[in-house]
Amino acid sequence: MTKPLRKPARTDPAAARDTVARDIATGAGTRQRALxxxxxLFDTQGVDATTIExxxxxxxxxxxxxxxxxxxxxxxxxxLYEDLLERYRAVLAAELARHDTTRAxxxxxxxxxxxxxxxxxxxxxxxxxHRHHPALQAAESRLQHGTTDFxxxxxxxxxxxxxxxxxxxxxxxxxxSLVIGPVQTWLRMQRAGHTSLKPAGAAQKLSDLIWDAIxxxxxxxxxxxxxxx
Amino acid sequence: MTKPLRKPARTDPAAARDTVARDIATGAGTRQRALxxxxxLFDTQGVDATTIExxxxxxxxxxxxxxxxxxxxxxxxxxLYEDLLERYRAVLAAELARHDTTRAxxxxxxxxxxxxxxxxxxxxxxxxxHRHHPALQAAESRLQHGTTDFxxxxxxxxxxxxxxxxxxxxxxxxxxSLVIGPVQTWLRMQRAGHTSLKPAGAAQKLSDLIWDAIxxxxxxxxxxxxxxx
DNA sequence: TTTATTCTAGAATTTTATTCTAATCGGCGC
DNA sequence: GCGCCGATTAGAATAAAATTCTAGAATAAA
Numbered sequence: 001m002t003k004p005l006r007k008p009a010r011t012d013p014a015a016a017r018d019t020v021a022r023d024i025a026t027g028a029g030t031r032q033r034a035l036x037x038x039x040x041l042f043d044t045q046g047v048d049a050t051t052i053e054x055x056x057x058x059x060x061x062x063x064x065x066x067x068x069x070x071x072x073x074x075x076x077x078x079x080l081y082e083d084l085l086e087r088y089r090a091v092l093a094a095e096l097a098r099h100d101t102t103r104a105x106x107x108x109x110x111x112x113x114x115x116x117x118x119x120x121x122x123x124x125x126x127x128x129x130h131r132h133h134p135a136l137q138a139a140e141s142r143l144q145h146g147t148t149d150f151x152x153x154x155x156x157x158x159x160x161x162x163x164x165x166x167x168x169x170x171x172x173x174x175x176x177s178l179v180i181g182p183v184q185t186w187l188r189m190q191r192a193g194h195t196s197l198k199p200a201g202a203a204q205k206l207s208d209l210i211w212d213a214i215x216x217x218x219x220x221x222x223x224x225x226x227x228x229x
Numbered sequence: 230m231t232k233p234l235r236k237p238a239r240t241d242p243a244a245a246r247d248t249v250a251r252d253i254a255t256g257a258g259t260r261q262r263a264l265x266x267x268x269x270l271f272d273t274q275g276v277d278a279t280t281i282e283x284x285x286x287x288x289x290x291x292x293x294x295x296x297x298x299x300x301x302x303x304x305x306x307x308x309l310y311e312d313l314l315e316r317y318r319a320v321l322a323a324e325l326a327r328h329d330t331t332r333a334x335x336x337x338x339x340x341x342x343x344x345x346x347x348x349x350x351x352x353x354x355x356x357x358x359h360r361h362h363p364a365l366q367a368a369e370s371r372l373q374h375g376t377t378d379f380x381x382x383x384x385x386x387x388x389x390x391x392x393x394x395x396x397x398x399x400x401x402x403x404x405x406s407l408v409i410g411p412v413q414t415w416l417r418m419q420r421a422g423h424t425s426l427k428p429a430g431a432a433q434k435l436s437d438l439i440w441d442a443i444x445x446x447x448x449x450x451x452x453x454x455x456x457x458x
Numbered sequence: 459t460t461t462a463t464t465c466t467a468g469a470a471t472t473t474t475a476t477t478c479t480a481a482t483c484g485g486c487g488c
Numbered sequence: 489g490c491g492c493c494g495a496t497t498a499g500a501a502t503a504a505a506a507t508t509c510t511a512g513a514a515t516a517a518a
Binding site: 030061062063064065068069 | 464465466467468
Binding site for chain 1: 275276277278303354358360361362397399400401402403405406407409410411412413414415417418419423424425426431434435438439441442443446
């Protein structure tokens with residue numbers, strides 16, 4: 001009966017804790033509001049447990065609108081995934097571009113991945129836990145190497161280092177597994193509270209250790225104390 | 230109108246491809262049939278996309294039975310997770326028990342994890358992708374270190390090697406991240422078809438590389454050509 | 459202003475999950 | 489064998505959620 005017609009308020013200052021959430025909110029169209037609301041709900045209750053109606057209420061839009069912007073419930077999940085992934089990809093690309101040596105590249109990757117994930121817990125968790133979501137298979141499989149799409153640019157920069165004799169010659173999946181695997185696992189544990197280190201410290205340590213796995217080992221000529229640790 | 234009453238056939242030879250599925254089928258009560266059917270459907274269509282009714286049809290039982298054995302749809306997912314995890318845990322424990330040196334332990338862990346995962350693709354994928362499922366938080370959080378429950382026995386065996394100076398002194402999360410991270414990531418890529426190595430070869434390679442990351446480095450005294458590659 | 463298009467709205471419908479009540483089974487004491 | 493009992497099976501009934509549909513309103517272009 002009451003017909004509020006269009007919502008006047010276009011900006012919703014609330015619900016912006018993550019930097020990503022704030023970024024999304026900046027645009028603040030209906031679609032964006034839906035995405036922020038969904039991310040918050042997903043993070044709190046899990047994707048399966050949140051209903052379309054909860055999103056509808058949290059974003060304060062109508063079901064019709066929701067279904068206008070997203071094909072379906074799954075479509076919403078997929079859209080959120082792509083949106084977040086794109087944001088992270090941009091951050092990562094910018095960061096990687098500022099480094100040139102192989103070692104610096106590794107450090108930057110690990111540090112950036114961890115830092116962004118810690119700063120955007122909901123987004124990072126969602127991306128990590130829904131890599132496999134069916135609605136994403138399209139996005140995921142249109143990549144070249146691995147399920148971990150955003151890694152491709154990194155691989156392109158790392159490959160030359162292999163032929164240059166800096167990194168061990170390894171098939172790409174192995175190299176990427178060594179680089180990304182420990183980082184993602186550490187983040188999962190960190191989320192679960194099982195960690196003693198602060199993010200920056202962990203990033204440093206992880207880079208060091210990963211480096212020893214992927215770099216061509218340096219032969220120490222004399223018994224010079226190179227203080228391995 | 231037709232009342233088939235009880236199903237006479239208790240063994241369902243079909244649907245047993247994975248060794249796990251076969252194991253489950255051996256018991257072959259109603260509950261077990263539901264679990265096998267669910268695993269197959271989940272693997273094919275994803276958890277979200279499969280309905281209770283599909284499970285009901287595939288397992289050829291009634292809805293009443295299903296809800297008698299599982300509290301809810303989520304309860305089914307949780308039960309499946311626990312069942313599969315327990316099976317894997319048993320295999321792993323048995324395998325780890327046969328080795329004593331730290332290096333052999335690492336090799337065994339990596340090889341076993343990869344081997345089991347490749348032999349039981351549906352089970353492995355389900356376990357990997359639903360670590361975070363809400364119904365599992367209980368199971369997951371009743372562990373000591375990390376989200377990765379089954380790792381705890383491994384950690385117990387690895388810890389002494391740190392104090393013995395064989396492994397680098399590291400906080401447990403870091404050590405475990407280095408060990409399990411690359412393996413899980415490689416498996417994900419393998420599932421996606423992005424791999425050139427066969428499982429056994431990858432396992433060997435991964436152990437070698439992980440070892441270089443976690444072991445205390447050996448200092449080479451003379452400039453002997455150790456041909457790094 | 460007109461018109462086409464995009465967006466919003468919410469009732470109506472369909473699909474899916476869950477509950478409820480009534481059997482049926484398989485054993486156990488007698 | 490008989491009758492009872494808890495565990496299990498059945499499927500109809502109900503509740504909850506997702507999706508579709510039709511209509512109306514904003515927006516932009518002409």
